[in-house]
Amino acid sequence: MTEKIARRLKIKASVRGKISGTATKPRMSVFKSNSQIYVQIIDDTAIEGSGKTIVSASSLDIKEKMTKTEKSTKVGEVIAKKAKEANIETVVFDRNGFLYHGRIKELAEAARKSGLKF
16 A cells, blocks of 8 residues: 555544534545546435445546546536435535545535535
């Protein structure tokens, strides 16, 4: 495991120890790979114990040709729309150990502009 990945996992563990999603205020978890970005809204208090994904969106669904940053903005808008359809207005933002910069920031700001509060 590289130092960069180990650092991210350490930050992720620290953050996950402090936040968790509830039914009224679920956790919005973001993951980015080199080419795609994924986001889920999760209720961690679900009976199954490991959390229940309420809604999700990813850049895999976007077929238009655009930059990764533009795709992140689009995914942020899509997740906010899906969350509103599921009667979710506020979430806890979990950046999964990634820096709040670039694609993560674009996704978060687009979700905020589309009406999601966090």
